[in-house]
Amino acid sequence: MVIGNTICKLGQGGVVMVICLYFSGENLRSPWKNPTPSPTPCEELLSLLTSSPSPEPSSSRPETYSSPISSPPTSLSIPHLPPPLPSPLPPLSPSPSPPPRVPNPPMASPAPPSFDSASTTEELLVAFKAMESSVESGGGGGDERKLGVACLKLAERMSGEGSGNFEKGLAFGLRALKIFEKSDGGWSLPVAEALCVVGSISCKMKRFDESLESLNTAVEILGALERGDANVCIAAHDQLARTKTALGRRWEALVDQRRSFELKVAILEPNCRELGCAYKDTAEAYTVVLEFKEALPLCLKALEIHKQQFGLDSAEVAKVRQLLGVIYIGLGENEEALRQSELSRRIFGV
Known part of the structure; x- marks a missing residue:
């Protein structure tokens, strides 16, 4: 049941x-072992299921559960350390509180270099920006005419630094021209200088018509002035000769080259390097138009000056000898032409 x-x-x-x-x-139960029968697992299970739970005997001390987390840590035995040695230094007195810190004033930015002391294009641009700001704000850092001089100097610098700066150089040159027309008048030496620079840059940019217009105007202004600058006249005629040569107008270029040569002979030191180069350039201009008789004395003078300035075996002398050989061929003097060719080849080591 x-x-x-x-x-x-x-x-x-x-x-x-x-x-x-x-x-x-x-x-699993063996009859030979344990003659007293022990309760089987089934009987044990039945006894557990049928038996009612009996209350556990109460003990005088209530059983408490000690959590490993809440139980106090086991005290560790720490070895006794020797007492600390007395400090040889006397105790420090409390230091006074430091004074309130005053913030340092902001460092002033370095002043930009002056335009006259600037050497590179970057320094010139920085100095120009400072000068431009001073002029626009009405300060005492310079007037508008000085700004025009700075524009002209920047235009000249950029015209000789490669095609990457031609546009910027032309912009500075036109700005200088506008300033000089306002401050000095249309027919003035500064205007002629600005026109020469604008004409030179325009020629390098292959804007030959604009170059001729600027340079011819500069020559006209210089001719109208009672005391024109010879160096500006030389620069204008030299550039006119280069522009006309680029256009194929060699006879017109020869006229400007001859005018520039005459001015150089008048103002340069005798037998200087610049004068020797002027003789050589003019001889080349005559050779281009097949005027060999006019070119021969000029080339011989150039050879003489180059020997004095550069030495007998210099590359500059060899180039003059090559030109001289071409002139001798044009004159029909083939033996002299061969001699000049042999001398130039000996210098070059060919």
């Missing part, structure tokens, strides 16, 4: 478990 009630309590799964435990207990 008890077993039946228990089976009812266990259900179908419990019955299977009880049967398995029963058969495993019967099969």
Whole structure:
């Protein structure tokens, strides 16, 4: 009856478990060992299921659960350390509180270099910006005419630094021209200088018509002045000769080259390098238009000056000898032409 009630309590799964435990207990029990039969696992299970829970005996001390987290840590035995040695230094007196910190004034930015002391293009541009700001704000750092001089200097510098700066150089040159026309008048030496620079840059940019217009105007202004600057006249005629040569107008270029040569002979030191180059350039201009008789004395004078200035075996002398050989060929003096060619080849080591 008890077993039946228990089976009812266990259900179908419990019955299977009880049967398995029963058969495993019967099969494993040996009749030769332990003559007093011990309760089988099934009997133990049934006794546990049918027995009612009995209260545990109360003890005089209530059982408490000690959590490993809340339990106090086990005290460790720390070896006794020797007492600290007395400090040899006297105790420091409390230092007074430091005074309030005053913020340092901001460092002033370095002053830009002056335009006259600037050497590179970048320094010139920085100085120009400072000068431009001073003029626009009405300060005492310079007037508008000085700004025009600075523009002209920047234009000259940029015209000789390669094609990358031609546009900027032309812009500075035109700005200088506008300032000089306002401050000095249209027919003045500064205007002629600005026109020469603008014409030179325009020629390098292959704007030959604009170059001729600027340079011819500069020559006209210089001719109208009672005391024109010879150096400006030389620069204008030299540039006119280069522009006309680029356009194929060689006879017109020869006229300007001859005018520049005459001015150089008048103002330069005798037998100086610049004068020797002027003789050579003019001889080349005559050779281009096949005027060999006019070119020969000029080339011989150039050879003489170059020997004095550069030495007998210099590359400059060899180039003059090459030109001289071409002139001798044009004159029909082939033996002299061969001699000049041999001398120039000997210098070059060919």
